[in-house]
Amino acid sequence: GILNFCANNYLGLSSHPEVIRAAVEALEKFGAGLSSVRFICGTQSIHKDLEEKIARFHQREDAILYASCFDANAGIFEALLTPEDAVLSDELNHASIIDGIRLCKANKYRYKHMDMQDLEAKLQDAQKHRLRLVATDGAFSMDGDIAPLKEICQLAEKYNALVFIDECHATGFLGPNGRGTDELLGVMDKVTIINSTLGKALGGAAGGYTTGPKPLIDLLRQRSRPYLFSNSLPPAVVGCASKALDLLMESNAIAQSMAAKTQRFRSKMTAAGFTISGKDHPICPVMLGDARLAAVMAEDMLNRGIYVIGFSYPVVPKGKARIRVQISAVHSDEDIDRCVEAFTEVGRKHGALP
Numbered sequence: 001g002i003l004n005f006c007a008n009n010y011l012g013l014s015s016h017p018e019v020i021r022a023a024v025e026a027l028e029k030f031g032a033g034l035s036s037v038r039f040i041c042g043t044q045s046i047h048k049d050l051e052e053k054i055a056r057f058h059q060r061e062d063a064i065l066y067a068s069c070f071d072a073n074a075g076i077f078e079a080l081l082t083p084e085d086a087v088l089s090d091e092l093n094h095a096s097i098i099d100g101i102r103l104c105k106a107n108k109y110r111y112k113h114m115d116m117q118d119l120e121a122k123l124q125d126a127q128k129h130r131l132r133l134v135a136t137d138g139a140f141s142m143d144g145d146i147a148p149l150k151e152i153c154q155l156a157e158k159y160n161a162l163v164f165i166d167e168c169h170a171t172g173f174l175g176p177n178g179r180g181t182d183e184l185l186g187v188m189d190k191v192t193i194i195n196s197t198l199g200k201a202l203g204g205a206a207g208g209y210t211t212g213p214k215p216l217i218d219l220l221r222q223r224s225r226p227y228l229f230s231n232s233l234p235p236a237v238v239g240c241a242s243k244a245l246d247l248l249m250e251s252n253a254i255a256q257s258m259a260a261k262t263q264r265f266r267s268k269m270t271a272a273g274f275t276i277s278g279k280d281h282p283i284c285p286v287m288l289g290d291a292r293l294a295a296v297m298a299e300d301m302l303n304r305g306i307y308v309i310g311f312s313y314p315v316v317p318k319g320k321a322r323i324r325v326q327i328s329a330v331h332s333d334e335d336i337d338r339c340v341e342a343f344t345e346v347g348r349k350h351g352a353l354p
C-alpha cells in the first residue's frame, strides 16, 4: 500500500514485463556471469550488441560498457587527459565526476553552478593548456535543474574545448525521443562525450557506459582502469538494458510517458504553497530549508503511505534541506494527487505551510 516517490525508475521499465523476460532469457542462454573482465574471456555477443545499440541510441560512433556509471566517470578523465590539459567542472557535479577528475593529472578548474560568465573566465585562463574539457551533469540530481548546454557548447566552440555530459538523470526521457539533454537543447552534434547509467531509466538493473567518437572509445578500451580491471556486466543485466533500449527506439511514447505527470505534480504542489526547485524535470525537490523539518516530514509522509526521503547537509548545502520527490511514468494521476494531499497535510502539521 506504499507508493514509492524516491526511485530513479523514471519510465517504469524496472518492472516492465518485457524487460524482466529479457533478463530471464539472457540468464538462461548466456549464464549467470562471465567470471572475467571484458578483454580476457568476458565478452559475449550481447555485450557487443548492447554497445552498438547504445551508440545508435545516442547517435554516436561507438560505446563502451562499465559495471556502473560511477566507474565510467572514474575511468574517463585519467585515460583522456594529461598534465598538459585542463578540465573545467561545474561545482555541483555528481560525486563520481568529482572523484574521476581527482584521479587525473590535468589542471582543474571549478566553475560556479551553471554560471556561464564564470565558465568563460575559466576557459580564458585555460587557453594556455593543450586541451580543454568542460564537464557537467546534463540534469543535476539534487536540484532537478538542467545544464545550459547550448551556451556551454557555444563557449566550448569559442575557446576550442570539448564537452562531456553525465546523463544519468536524462537518458531515456529528456528530449522528444528520450535521447537526453543534448537532444532536448538541440546540441546532439556539439557534445563530444556522454556518460550515463543503465541503473535508472533504462531498466534500473545496473551498469554504465561512455559513448562518443570511436578513437576515444578505443582509447578507453586500452587505458580505462575500471573497464580493464573489473568484471563484465552479467548477461541478465545486459538483457534488461538491451530490451529497455529496444522499447525506447521502437516509439517515443515511453520517453514521453512521464512529462504530463511531472507537470501535474509540480503545478499542484506550487499551488499548495510549496517551492519546487528545477523546471520540467521529474526530480522535484520540495525545498524546506531545515534539516530536521525535512526528516520529520519524510517520516510522516511514510505514515501516510508515501515513500520519500529528506536530503540534508552534506548531501546538499547547509540550510537547503529538502525532500526529493521523483515522478515515474508508472504513477497514476491518482497516485500523484495522493502524494500532493499527503504533502499538504504534513506540511500544515509541521509548519512548512501556513
Ligand code: PLP
Residues within 6 Å of the ligand: 067, 068, 069, 070, 071, 073, 094, 096, 137, 141, 166, 168, 169, 196, 197, 198, 199, 206, 207, 208
Ligand atoms: N552520475 C550521476 C549524476 C548519478 O546520479 C549517479 C547515480 O547516482 C551516477 C553518476 C552513478 O551511476 P551508477 O549508479 O550507474 O554508478
